[in-house]
Amino acid sequence: MIKRSTGLYEQFSRKGGDALRATHYCAGCGHGIILKLIGEAMADLGIQDDSVFVGPVGCATFCYYYFDCGHVSAPHGRASAVATGLSRVLPDNPIIAYQGDGDLGAIGFNNAFQAANRGDNFALFFVNNSIFAMTGGQMAPTTLEGQVTTTTPFGRDTVKAGYPLKVCEVFETLEAPVFIERVSVADTKRIMLAKKAIRKALQIQKEKKGFAFVEILSPCPNNMREEPVKAAELFTETMEKTYPLGNFRDRSEKPVPTPKGVPLKNEKELIGGGKETVATKNDPSFKERRFKFSGFGGQGILSLGLVVAEAAASDGKFVSWMPSYGPEQRGGSASCSVRVGGKEIGSPTIDDPDVLVAMNQPALERFASSVREGGTILYDSSIKTNIGFPAGVRAIPFPASSIAIENGVSKASNTAFLGAMTGLGLLPFGETNIKAALAESMSARPSLVEPNMRVFETAMKWITDNLRP
Ligand code: SF4
Incomplete structure (x- = not known):
């Protein structure tokens, strides 16, 4: 039976009239699929009443219209910092942060990186569509080599603009994260794998086992100037060469890691x-x-x-x-x-x-x-x-x-x-x-x-x- 997940609201009040069930995303956008997967997983794991979702700035900024759980809206780039704070004042609640690649990869990278390095206890979903989407398709740190954007009209020049930022690979160098995986929502087969990774990250959060990170490659047909199916095909073809899918780390079955530390001075x-x-x-x-x-x-x-x-x-x-x-x-x-x-x-x-x-x-x-x-x-x-x-x-x-x-x-x-x-x-x-x-x-x-x-x-x-x- 096909039914709406209870992790999502019945109606999205921002849209009135006949569009009460429509999201604000463009046709073919990966965000809607990802939010649905998160909403379903929250409900199935029975954590939605206790969960606090930290929304970003960017195309997903209105996600509080969709999730039936606690919500905090963070300033641009600061979702990880807000999630760090929440994870400390609400140590028993599942904390879920959601950030795009402009939000996390550029403006808030240090917040996310330091949270990962400390192993702060929250799940972080990182949506990579290789551009700043909401603001008009500017180059992001994740933009591919040679990719045309509104601020790189001749393609990204790595001499001037550096190389695409591979966040999973960077986080893999850190000791503390419990789970790191890169998935895609560009087609049905990939969505099924993404669903598994998202559930895993939320299961880790339910058990409060530490920092779980899922990078999700998500097509943006609007800024690609392509119709949705073509955009998804092109996206897969180009993105996965730079951002290979797969699991980078899963320590969730090991005992909850305790910091090794060094003997501290007394007060x-x-x-x-x-x-x-x-x-x-x-x-x-x-x-x-x-x-x-x-x-x-x-x-x-x-x-x-x-x-x-x-x-x-x-x-x-x-x-x-x-x-x-x-x-x-x-x-x-x-x-x-x-x-x-x-x-x-x-x-x-x-x-x-x-x-x-x-x-x-x-x-x-x-x-x-x-x-x-x-x-x-x-x-x-x-x-x-x-x-x-x-x-x-x-x-x-x-x-x-x-x-x-x-x-x-x-x-x-x-x-x-x-x-x-x-x-x-x-x-x-x-x-x-x-x-x-x-x-x-x-x-x-x-x-x-x-x-x-x-x-x-x-x-x-x-x-x-x-x-x-
Ligand atoms: S601009 Fe791109 S990322 Fe933003 S809602 Fe539209 S398709 Fe999705």
Whole structure:
């Protein structure tokens, strides 16, 4: 009996009216066949409810209209990187990535290559039609020698454009992949072999045995300017000379490989040269705090963030520290984001800080509007600005640079801000932790500890004298 696989939706909602069952692919395109084979295999293996499919950019970008399973759309070339992430946060779910040869072979090759080299636990289907199809038939890394494309009108010249990229052969040099095979969907006999390889890759994923890679040669009649049957014949004739079909590796029957590795250093050896480290404590009731420190490179912005991060870590908090700076070592804009939480932190980026420290005018003007309601902006009082501050945000001009100069360490404005934040109670951990982290940050130049402590105390006192009742 011929019936629709339950791995695919009954109707494809992108196409309305009479075309509700039609895909967006051109007649004779291999993509439709491949998606059908994957949908059938998912359903037959009973994995579709748990599977997450990572869609690419390219002709298959709309594949979420067809599969009845979880879906994430990746940016161009990044399906393997997204699948790597998913395979780590969802270690028990089958993860399936799908990429074309422009997407994987050009833009995202390094992501796919590194995932294969790590043996990341997902199935990767690589559709090779030897061109960038959706964007108009430009040369891809997989384009054959002498092949005419819109960007190689006289044929691919290997002197200028290099040789066709043989991804299976490249991946075969790596230790980690469990399964590597190249198949084709150009005719019925080849489709049957492709079906077997696709099922095998998904079976490996069902058993979470590691990285499985299937390259599928798939004709693109549209860019070949041929009718479908002729295109498939021509495609087979030319492609398989460069890309021979066959299995390159199948280690699926062997025990799940465990990385051999080398003896690792213990935590004491790695962190702080023998210093005791504090274990993080899960505390879901702790409200996450977000800090943005900003100014010029050379003002100690990143160090300020590090001291706050170290102090938080020494108090058992979860913490992330993420710097951002221009190409200049000195004078360019610099900022860093610090999150402090009571549970594992999902992303280190911060769009809406609770606390903004701005050490110069451009930083103040750039980030002030991002501070969330109820938040605090601390900026150097030498900054002259006419900008309005967001409603519900406390903006405090603070004489950080004057305090640093008065104490004989003109470069310690960052320490003055640290003292101000401590005095205002903006740092959710003890003063002892903060001072210890500050001293530790200067362990390479101990002579700076004492003057910086003076700056810290002066800043705390300024807050008490001027802002506290
Ligand atoms: S352009 Fe080529 S690859 Fe894209 S849908 Fe049409 S036939 Fe398929």
